[in-house]
Amino acid sequence: MFTKQISYKELIVHIIVWLCISIFPLLTAYIDLGEIPSEMYLKQLMRPILFYVNYSIFVPYILLRRKLMIYIFVSILFLLLYNYVSRELMDTPIMNGIRNMNNRPERPGGGPFGMRHAIPMVFSFSIFLLGGIFGLVVDFYKRDRESKELENEQTEIKLQFLRNQLNPHFLFNSLNSIYSLVRSKSDSAPEAVITLSELMRYMLYEAKDEQVSLEKEMNYIQHYIALQRLRLKNTEAVKLNIKGETKNLKIYPLLLISFIENAFKYGTDFKGNTHIDIQIEVVDKKFSFYIENIIGLYKRDDKNSGVGLENIKSQFNYLYKNNYELTIDEDKSYYRVHLTLNLNDNEVHNNR
Structure with missing residues (x-):
């Protein structure tokens, strides 16, 4: 019952966070451009990959197993690969055709370290980092809950041991009292x-x-x-x-x-x-x-x-x-x- 309650709360937190992450950039684009660019919908669909790869794989199977250097290395590789794939997807003929239909110019060129690439990389890193933070927080509360449950179990065992130690002590004294009565007839x-x-x-x-x-x-x-x-x-x-x-x-x-x-x-x-x-x-x-x-x-x-x-x-x-x-x-x-x-x-x- 307790596990289900924790999962439900976790689900609510995830929904709220993703609503905020999704609505804010879409709303900002609409205010600035008067419309929401079509490629932003694809970006929003891809961003959970950043979050949950770190949250579900990298943190529990690498970072929490104290493989820090491996975690840093695979994280950098993953972020570079993600940004490369997402940039290539944005430059496909299909996406360029959609931009032309909306009378929007094709994406301008630029070096790999230009603002065109820097801003998406910073944003993707932020989403990736958020997934890692969530993974660490969930693990912390999980370990804290398990620690308290173990502490309660150990305390109950100790208490039961004390009671079991007390009961024979009581019985011994009571039998001594009865023995004295029997002996004196x-x-x-x-x-x-x-x-x-x-x-x-x-x-x-x-x-x-x-x-x-x-x-x-x-x-x-x-x-x-x-x-x-x-x-x-x-x-x-x-x-x-x-x-x-x-x-x-x-x-x-x-x-x-x-x-x-x-x-x-x-x-x-x-x-x-x-x-x-x-x-x-x-x-x-x-x-x-x-x-x-x-x-x-x-x-x-x-x-x-x-x-x-x-x-x-x-x-x-x-x-x-x-x-x-x-x-x-x-x-x-x-x-x-x-x-x-x-x-x-x-x-x-x-x-x-």
Whole structure:
């Protein structure tokens, strides 16, 4: 579809250019002479040869293959040949007869470097040069379009790689949580397995879309926190507060889970105390996410455990560009993440 649109635009440009090239000299001749000489029609029919030989053959098959000297040589030969042939055609008995019928004198003689030959050569060179410029411009836009398409494909591949890298990380942490329940023979283990199945269903069948409903993403977060609470002794210190209208808005999936995973991983101190505070608010389509956890028993290993956070930062840079703000603050006791997203461009229309 895109190729057809480009071809259509190209065709329109060609038509406009040739109308200008054709009408201007004919109109000038009519103003100066009161009529249009018959040989000018033949010249107008021959001039596209100049344009399209350079546009379709010389530029793509010689110049763009970096054979500059060959291009210059064949261009000079072609222009000389074209001007010689066109001059000979103008001096045929048929053309002289037409001029006599119109009571116009035969073409005057002159040396090969006289004005009679210089002006047509300059004009033919201009048409030939215009064809070359068009060929270079079309090639430039073609390469630019292909470059952008390739860049988008590479970015999509990179994004998919980051997501695939994140999902096993999530599954590994979740299985660890269930394993701890099974090992302690907790009655919550079956419920944990069901909750995990719901999380995996969301990740496999819904989060594969480019964007998902913000409401479903919030449900996913709630299920994940419910799974983590099953393995904690003190669940009162795990707080989740969601404010605002989450319906009719979309968000890119699985962007927040790394922050929450790390909060549960590091948010328990050596006494077994847990402190995780998650605040989510939506105001005027502006999404605000805040999470705070104590720096607990396990020391953060940025080299080995920071894979999820680094990946999520890369995803934010690609997906939201300048439409997000992310600040991460850490002191001796607390680790805090504050994220804001502009969801204006992700609105779901009710008629969908």
